[in-house]
Structures are given as structure tokens and as C-alpha cells.
Amino acid sequence: MGLSECWKQLSWIYYQYLLVTALYMLEPWERTVFNSLLVSVGAMAVYTCYVFMPQHIMAILHYFEVVQ
Amino acid sequence: VCIKNVFSPGNGVASRPQKHEPFEQAPMYVAVMTYLGFGIVTLFGYLRDFLRAVGLEKCHLAQEREEQKDFIPLYQDFENFYTRNLYMRVRDNWNRPICSLPGPVFDLMERVSDDYNWTFRFTGKTLHNVINMGSYNYLGFAENNVDFLKTVADKVNQYGTGVCSTRQEIGNLSIHEELEGLVANFLGVESAMIYGMGFATNSMNIPALVGKGCLILSDELNHTSLILGARLSAATIRVFKHNNMHSLERMLREAVCSGQPRTHRPWKKILIMVEGIYSMEGSVVRLPEIVALKKKYKAYLYLDEAHSIGAVGPSGKGVTELFNVNPTDIDVMMGTFTKSFGAAGGYIAGKKELVDYLRSYSHSAVYATAMSPPITEQILRALKCIMGKDGTTEGLRRIHQLAENTRFFRAKLKEMGFIIYGNDDSPVVPILLYMPGKVVAFAREMLERRIGVVVVGFPATPITEARARFCLSAAHTRDMLNQVLHHLNEVGDTLCLKFSRRKYTSRPDLCAETNLELDS
Numbered sequence: 001m002g003l004s005e006c007w008k009q010l011s012w013i014y015y016q017y018l019l020v021t022a023l024y025m026l027e028p029w030e031r032t033v034f035n036s037l038l039v040s041v042g043a044m045a046v047y048t049c050y051v052f053m054p055q056h057i058m059a060i061l062h063y064f065e066v067v068q
Numbered sequence: 069v070c071i072k073n074v075f076s077p078g079n080g081v082a083s084r085p086q087k088h089e090p091f092e093q094a095p096m097y098v099a100v101m102t103y104l105g106f107g108i109v110t111l112f113g114y115l116r117d118f119l120r121a122v123g124l125e126k127c128h129l130a131q132e133r134e135e136q137k138d139f140i141p142l143y144q145d146f147e148n149f150y151t152r153n154l155y156m157r158v159r160d161n162w163n164r165p166i167c168s169l170p171g172p173v174f175d176l177m178e179r180v181s182d183d184y185n186w187t188f189r190f191t192g193k194t195l196h197n198v199i200n201m202g203s204y205n206y207l208g209f210a211e212n213n214v215d216f217l218k219t220v221a222d223k224v225n226q227y228g229t230g231v232c233s234t235r236q237e238i239g240n241l242s243i244h245e246e247l248e249g250l251v252a253n254f255l256g257v258e259s260a261m262i263y264g265m266g267f268a269t270n271s272m273n274i275p276a277l278v279g280k281g282c283l284i285l286s287d288e289l290n291h292t293s294l295i296l297g298a299r300l301s302a303a304t305i306r307v308f309k310h311n312n313m314h315s316l317e318r319m320l321r322e323a324v325c326s327g328q329p330r331t332h333r334p335w336k337k338i339l340i341m342v343e344g345i346y347s348m349e350g351s352v353v354r355l356p357e358i359v360a361l362k363k364k365y366k367a368y369l370y371l372d373e374a375h376s377i378g379a380v381g382p383s384g385k386g387v388t389e390l391f392n393v394n395p396t397d398i399d400v401m402m403g404t405f406t407k408s409f410g411a412a413g414g415y416i417a418g419k420k421e422l423v424d425y426l427r428s429y430s431h432s433a434v435y436a437t438a439m440s441p442p443i444t445e446q447i448l449r450a451l452k453c454i455m456g457k458d459g460t461t462e463g464l465r466r467i468h469q470l471a472e473n474t475r476f477f478r479a480k481l482k483e484m485g486f487i488i489y490g491n492d493d494s495p496v497v498p499i500l501l502y503m504p505g506k507v508v509a510f511a512r513e514m515l516e517r518r519i520g521v522v523v524v525g526f527p528a529t530p531i532t533e534a535r536a537r538f539c540l541s542a543a544h545t546r547d548m549l550n551q552v553l554h555h556l557n558e559v560g561d562t563l564c565l566k567f568s569r570r571k572y573t574s575r576p577d578l579c580a581e582t583n584l585e586l587d588s
Contacts, residue, residue, distance in 0.1 A: 016564060019505040022105030025157050027184055030112050 091349075092487050094502060094567045102502050102532045109504065113153030128186045150526065154504070159185050161511040161523060167194060169212050170203040172543040176520065195518065199548050201538045202522035206379040206495050207466045208543030209410030209450045220445045227441035236427075239438035247444050250451050251415050255385065256395040259424070260417035262447075263432045264439045266374065266404030267293045269414030272432035274341075274370070275301040276425075277400065282337040283323050285316060285367070287353075289346050294372060298341065304329070310349075313357045316340070320365040338367035344376030344387040344403075348529055348537070350490020350498055352380070355391045359398070368399040378408025379495050384454045384467045390493065409450040411443045466542040470495055473540045473549060480553050485566035489535075498535040499556075499565075506563050507534045513562070517555045 018024040023031050061067045119125040129152060130143050160181060168175040176195040179188045203210065211217075223243065233239030244262060251260040263269045274297030278284060282303040286294060288310040298305050306323075308315040320338070327334045340362060342353045353371075362369050373386045381389030386403070388395050395401065400422065404414040416426060427433050454463035474495045481488050487500040501507045504525060511523045525534040540549075560566050 012562075019509055019563065020101045020105065020503060022109045022503065022505040024505040025109060025154070025508055026112055027157075030115075034108070034112075 091351075091489055092568060092570065094487060094500065095569065098502050098567060099532050102504070102534075105504050106531065109154055113149060116153060117149070128183075154526075156185060158508045160188070161508060161515075164520070170200060170205060170210050171212075172200055172205070172208070172541055172545075172548060173197045174200050174203075174520065176515075195515075197518065198515070199519045199544075199552055200541075201552060202520055203541070204375070204407040204539055205410065205541045205543065206375075206408045206470055206539070207384070207410075207450070207454070207463075208541050209408070209446070209453075211410070211543070216449070217446075219449050220442050223445040224442045229440055229442060231438040231440060233438065234433075234435060235438045236434050241438070241441065241444075243441055243444045243448070244438060247448055247451075248415075250448060250455075252417055254451055254455055255401060255417050256388075257401065257417045257419070259420040259422075260415050261423050261426055261433065262405075262413055262415045262439055262444075264413050264436055265432075266406050266412070266414035268432045268436060269402060269404065269416060270294050270372065271297040271300065272436070273402075273416055273426060273430045274298055276430040277301075277370075278303040278337055278339050281328065281333075281335065282339065283335045284339050284341060285319055285323075286341040287311070287343065287346075289349060290341060290343060291347070291372065291374070294341050294343070303339075310346075311351060311354055313354060313361065316358070317361055320361060320367060324365055338365070339370055340367050341370045341372070344371060344373035345380065345491075345494045345496060347375050347496055348498065348524065348535070350488075350494040350496040352376070352390070352491040352494055353387060355387050355393050359393055363397075369397075370400040371398050371402065373401065373403040374414075375407055375496060376494075377403040378450075378454060378467075379470060380493055382467075383464065384408070405443075405447045409447050411446040411450070413439050413443060413447070470540065470542040473542065473544055476546075477538070477540055477549055477553070481556070482568070482570075484553075484557055484560060485568045486556075486560060487568045495540040497538040497540065499538065500533060500535050500567070501565060502532060502534060502567075504534060506565065507536070509563055510536055510559060510565070513559050514555065517559070519552055519555055 018031075021034075023034060026034070058067075116125065120127045132139070132142050136142070160179070165177045165179070166174050167177050174197075176198050178191045178193040178195055180191055181188050227241060227243065231239040231241065235244070248260045248262055251262065252258060263272075270291070270293035274284075274294070278298075278301045280302045282301075284298045284301070284303050284305045285308055286298060286305060288307055295305075306319055308319050323335060323338055326332060340358060342358060345352055355371075358369065361367075371387070376390075377386040378384045380387060383389065387393075388398065388401075396419075399418060401417045402414065403417075405411045406413070416423065449458070452458045453460070454467070456463055471493070474493065474497075478488065478492055478497060481497065481499065489498050489500070490496060501510055501523070507523050507525055511521060514521045521536050521538065523534070523536045529535060
């Protein structure tokens, strides 16, 4: 029961996303293109954060002389 | 029938409370998302155009023959970018074929598309009893009751259906003269003239009234027929902000003081063109103030009552009755019979000299075919019904029913939290949808729930303000309205359309609201 409700909620959120970005009017292959572009850009952003965030945080802490 | 006396004729213009006409702004994120949606569709439009140009995709549009590819292009490519890439994708929401009378409920033919709306085919099924919220059927005269239409059938027997001539040549039937007399009587003016087509009434008569050396001050949101007529006349056109009296007064002063652009000679005529009810906003013109301005600066007034004649006012006489303005103050009164009378055609009414002049000098009077006899009889019977001349109170009942429906529907919509535009008295109710994706989804969802709505988007409205326009009718029963409201509530929740940030109580506010400052 909880799973089907969760699925319904997710599918409603996906519907809202389609409406807001006007993907609702586009054909399925165009939706795939746009979604894959978005997912790949998002994945690249997350990966960059993961790789560089520790260095950036260390640099900030070093600047504010919290750690030597 | 309990008639609330909100429309009681006051002692004068000043005593009547001006109804508050809010044009509520949506939150900022809505505008951002609308632009985002349009941006994405435009990008994909460029992509598809590229694919079509390269040849990877079949082009469904009109193209020149191979031998003519070197010539000057016949089909303008970029001009219909929007039509090709946005409208074509979703055009199953417009031009839906109706196979019954456009009354309060109607039947639609079901059609599907296999190639994303480039071509359609009919499945053969009919959708019955779809509630009609889009027809301009304000008083419910689009009916096919045999008793009511008996006089129309008699006239077809007497006159046939075609007139086969123009009014000026040999097409002036006695039934036309009778209708013109009745229209003049109804409006309270000296004389009137009728034409076969409402759009042509505006576009062909304005060139006869003004010419080069005249000034036209037209409202921002005027209908295309008025704009076309103004352009055809070769007069100078200046546009003032919608319903904004400060803007209009400033333009009038400047026109009277400076005169024509280079020579500074005085203008031959200054004509102010406004509409009674604006069909895309549902807002009502500020008639008393415009009449005061016109008298002060000695300008002429052209009032287009296409949507308001028969639909507003305690006895259906339009905005002049709503605001208690003397009809002789308005120089040219124009209206159409398409909306409240269930027929086709238009009229121009005013002083006898004006109408006699138009009979000989207007293009529509001289060249256009006269109005067909059954249509003329339909307007006659509708007018007699509204005026009460057929001996029943049916007309008055319908007008009151329309007013009740309007008030009820608008109050409920505001309560639910939708953003709607327009005056509380106007039977045209636009619900703002803003985003292009939601516009299309709204139309499809409502059709699935057996309600037919009209949605309008970019070229007819500003780009961020796409809307669904509901036209109420005296033929809608309370049940139908409740059903529509129930479905609207559900669809509003599913699609997140309730953008309004105001708090409305469920009691209707009957006390006079103070007239807040004019929109500047």
C-alpha cells in the first residue's frame, strides 16, 4: 500500500515537472533527449562536488585560520 | 426568482459603486517557469527545423516544387516558426468538430492523430452531452425548440434563405427595415443599420467615418476588427493603456494642444474607440468617465458592444444601462448579433444623419450581401423576447438567470483560489493558466471529464498570460455549474493552478467597495 502511494506521488511530481518545463507538449524521443541531458549535467555537477568539495572546505578553513 | 437588487439604478453616476476590477499578478516563480517552458520548446523547435532542413525528418508543411527552389521563397519560413513548432504539436485542442447545436451541452466528434497532430482521423464515436463553457451563448438563444423557431420557419417559407443582392441594390427586404426599427427602439437611439457580418461591421464602417487627418485613440486591448478598420481608414492611431483614464486624458490634451504631427493643424476628428466588455479579460469599460472626457475635449466615441449587448444591464441593454449613461451621449454604438442573440451579423446605431450617411458611404452597406431572412427573423424574435414584446417574461428571466450564474460562478472561482480577471458583472470569465504545458493539459483533462473549454495562448494574449476563457450562459443550470466547478476544483489541484494569494470569504460582499486608484 505504501509503495503504490509512493509511486503515485512520484508520478504526480514527474507530471508537474513535465508541465512546468513544457516537456508535456514534446514527443517522447525529445523528452528522452532533454531528460538525459539534464541527468548527465546533474551527474557531472554531483561528481565535481564529490571530488572537489573536501579541498575547497580545507582551503576555506585554512583561510579563516581555523585549522593550520 | 429572487432578484437581488444590486443593479438598482442609482440617482446618478457618482452614486453607483464602481465594482472593483482586480488584475491580480501571479507570483514571480510562475513568470519564470512560463519563460522556461517557452524557452525549452523554442530550442526544440530550432532542433526540429534543423532536422527538417537537413532532410532527416519528413516535412509535413507546404513546400515549393523542386523546379522552383531557386526562385524567391513562396512560403515564408521563419514567420510561422511558432505555428509549426508549438501550435501544431498541440492543435487537437482547437477546431474540435461539433456535431450538434452549440447549446449548454453539445456533442463532439472524437478524433485521434497518429502522427502527433499533423493529420487527424475520426474514430466514428461521438462524445455526447459535453458541457459547453466556450460558446458565446449568453442568453441561451442557440436553441432548436420547434415552438420557439416557428416564426423563423415561416419566414423561410416566405422569403427563402438567400437574398442574392446587396442592401443598396435590390436586397433591402421589409424584414430588414423592421429589424432596424426594433434595434433603434431597443437601444434608445434614433436609427440603426444592420449588416450581415459582425467583423465586417467594424472593419468596413470605420473607414467611412474617419479618414486621413483624423485621430483614433484606441484601447490597448481592442479587438482585431477595430484595429483592422482603424488601419484601413488611414487615420493616425494612438493607443492608450487599457481602461486607464489618466493615459487617455493625457493623450487627448496632447492631441488638442499639438494637433497633427508636422503641420500642427488641428485634427479633423478625434475618435475614441472602446469596447463594452473586452472578450479576453472580461473587464468592463469605464463609460461615465469616458463620456465626461469626451464632452470636455470634444471628441467622438465609438462603443463596440459585441459582448455586452443583451448580456449586462438590468434589462439587457448593455453597458449604457449598466452605468446609467444616456445613449444619445455615445456617438456611434456598434454591436453584434452573434453573441447574445444566437444569430450572425452586426449593427451600427446612432443619430439618423449618421446612419443615413453610412447607408451610402460604407463598404459593407454598398457591397456586402444583405442579412439572410431566417437570421433576421431569429434576431427579431430574440429582441422581442428580451424586450418583453412577445407577452412573456422569458427574456427578463433569462437576463436574471445569466446575472445569477455570473455572480455565483465568479464568487466560487475566487473562493477556490484561481486567478480570474474582469469585472464581477461580466459573463466572460478568464482563468489564468500561464504555462504553456498547463494550458494544453487543462484542455485535455477537462475534455476527459466531458467539459468543453476554450483555451487561448500566445498570439491572442500576452506571452506570459495564457488563459482558459469560460463564457456563461443563461441556459446553464445550477447543476451544470456545480459539476463544472467540482471538476475545476479537481483539475486545479492536480495541475496546481490555484495561484491566487488573496483570502476570500464565502459570503458575497454586497457593500460598496471603494474605488481603488486607477491602474497606472
